Amino acid sequence: xxxLAVLAVAVGxxxxxxxxxxxxxxxxxxxxxxxxxxLTTALILSGSVTGPVTAKLADIHGGRRMxxxxxxxxxxxxxxxxxxxxxxVMLAGQILQGIGVGILPVAFxxxxxxxxxxMALAVGLVTGPFIAGTGLGIVVAGPIAxxxxxRWVFLLPTLLVAALAVAAQFALPRRKSPAALRAGREPLDWxxxxxxxxxxxxxxxxxxxxxxxxxxxxxxxxxSGVTLVTGACWVAVERRTASPLIDxxxxxxxxxxxxxxxxxxxxxxxxxxxxxxxxxxxMPSEVAGFGFTASTSQVSLYLFPxxxxxxxxxxxxxxxxxxxxxxxxxAAALGVTAAGLLFAAVWHSxxxxxxxxxxxxxxxxxxxxxxxxxxxxxxxxxxxxxxxxSSVNMVARGIGAAIGVQISAAALSSGTxxxxxxxxEGSFRFGFLLAxxLAVLPLAIVAFMPGRAPKxxxxxxxxxxxPIPGA
Numbered sequence: 001x002x003x004l005a006v007l008a009v010a011v012g013x014x015x016x017x018x019x020x021x022x023x024x025x026x027x028x029x030x031x032x033x034x035x036x037x038x039l040t041t042a043l044i045l046s047g048s049v050t051g052p053v054t055a056k057l058a059d060i061h062g063g064r065r066m067x068x069x070x071x072x073x074x075x076x077x078x079x080x081x082x083x084x085x086x087x088x089v090m091l092a093g094q095i096l097q098g099i100g101v102g103i104l105p106v107a108f109x110x111x112x113x114x115x116x117x118x119m120a121l122a123v124g125l126v127t128g129p130f131i132a133g134t135g136l137g138i139v140v141a142g143p144i145a146x147x148x149x150x151r152w153v154f155l156l157p158t159l160l161v162a163a164l165a166v167a168a169q170f171a172l173p174r175r176k177s178p179a180a181l182r183a184g185r186e187p188l189d190w191x192x193x194x195x196x197x198x199x200x201x202x203x204x205x206x207x208x209x210x211x212x213x214x215x216x217x218x219x220x221x222x223x224s225g226v227t228l229v230t231g232a233c234w235v236a237v238e239r240r241t242a243s244p245l246i247d248x249x250x251x252x253x254x255x256x257x258x259x260x261x262x263x264x265x266x267x268x269x270x271x272x273x274x275x276x277x278x279x280x281x282x283m284p285s286e287v288a289g290f291g292f293t294a295s296t297s298q299v300s301l302y303l304f305p306x307x308x309x310x311x312x313x314x315x316x317x318x319x320x321x322x323x324x325x326x327x328x329x330x331a332a333a334l335g336v337t338a339a340g341l342l343f344a345a346v347w348h349s350x351x352x353x354x355x356x357x358x359x360x361x362x363x364x365x366x367x368x369x370x371x372x373x374x375x376x377x378x379x380x381x382x383x384x385x386x387x388x389x390s391s392v393n394m395v396a397r398g399i400g401a402a403i404g405v406q407i408s409a410a411a412l413s414s415g416t417x418x419x420x421x422x423x424x425e426g427s428f429r430f431g432f433l434l435a436x437x438l439a440v441l442p443l444a445i446v447a448f449m450p451g452r453a454p455k456x457x458x459x460x461x462x463x464x465x466x467p468i469p470g471a
Contacts, residue, residue, distance in 0.1 A: 012133025014157040014224025017141040047101025049197040055105040055387030071165040074100040082154035103166035112386040120375040121318040124263040128314020135307020139300040192245035194307025195234035202226040255380025256450035269438035275408035309363030317368035326376025327449040338439040339363025345432035
């Protein structure tokens with residue numbers, strides 16, 4: 001668990017360091033605005049497309065083997081990104097590095113194989129550090145780039161991931177659980193994997209391009225058509241294959257579909273403050289009459305306490321899930337998130353207002369809800385479906401986050417000062433209120449989530465299943 005926790009911090013940081021240094025990359029590689037945006041899109045696209053496949057491979061071959069493979073792929077991608085001197089090489093590095101986005105479901109597979117009594121707590125010990133790592137990457141990337149150059153922004157976390165990959169060879173158990181051995185008899189559904197990859201890729205790319213092309217542009221309509229057609233074909237294939245990539249009956253389970261819907265709405269609700277708070281902090285107060293005129297490094301410092309709080313909220317929420325069940329913990333976390341956003345809508349004139357809002361809404365609220373959602377989903381499925389079920393949850397949240405960014409942009413565009421051409425304070429208030437509403441919308445679905453998880457951390461059907469002889 002110690003190796004997994006530190007690995008989660010390192011990978012979380014590595015997945016977010018390109019964002020603060022994007023202007024520097026644009027300058028050094030002579031990229032235009034569209035090419036620079038393509039770098040971020042490539043990383044997100046890679047994670048969305050490969051997430052369900054890597055999770056299924058972890059379910060089939062065991063979490064240990066897939067985790068080790070993924071860490072070395074991440075190391076290769078980040079090393080390529082560090083020494084890239086052209087856009088194609090940088091894109092290749094980001095695509096490989098983006099596979100790390102799906103490392104959480106693979107880690108959950110490993111946790112589920114060997115941690116039974118404290119499974120929810122173990123999930124929190126992975127999600128909390130991962131969230132903290134994302135904040136750490138945002139905070140340290142700028143200072144490292146200024147002091148050592150952009151190559152070391154990638155190399156430092158890469159060296160840590162490589163060291164942890166070596167340590168994991170000795171620290172992670174080699175023995176597969178009976179559930180993993182049963183799943184290992186199944187072949188991978190390659191037609192289903194290809195169709196799902198195309199559908200998710202078209203959807204993710206479309207959502208990233210809509211701010212520039214518009215909802216009704218030819219590109220958007222074509223990508224939407226590709227998403228619908230390949231998605232329908234994927235459903236048809238999954239219903240007929242003997243070993244589907246994602247069993248559609250799994251999605252029909254009460255604890256799974258409810259968690260997926262909540263994750264999607266939570267992704268949208270959490271993306272709004274993640275977009276609005278940096279914009280508010282960077283607003284030139286002498287021109288707009290509000291804001292803090294914060295630099296990129298200062299914005300990172302404002303955000304970091306919330307991510308640090310999320311690191312501790314993860315394990316704590318895992319323990320709360322063990323005591324009270326995912327349903328109650330998620331509902332309480334959504335209420336806390338909404339309270340923090342409402343506070344920001346009313347009070348945002350001094351620094352401590354912003355820090356407190358971020359800590360309550362993002363650090364405590366979103367951090368707790370994220371762990372509880374994963375723990376609830378994992379407790380609702382058989383051990384052999386752990387990776388796929390949690391990866392579907394992750395993809396739903398990613399799609400929701402992409403939609404949330406569009407909602408945030410629309411909220412700021414709803415009120416623009418005719419003189420300064422900047423968003424008005426009222427548009428920020430509207431955005432925070434809208435995010436608070438989004439945060440509480442899933443409360444109507446939370447009732448369908450599982451209550452208190454079984455003490456063994458697995459469904460009853462899985463607990464009574466006969467082990468494989470000789471396993």
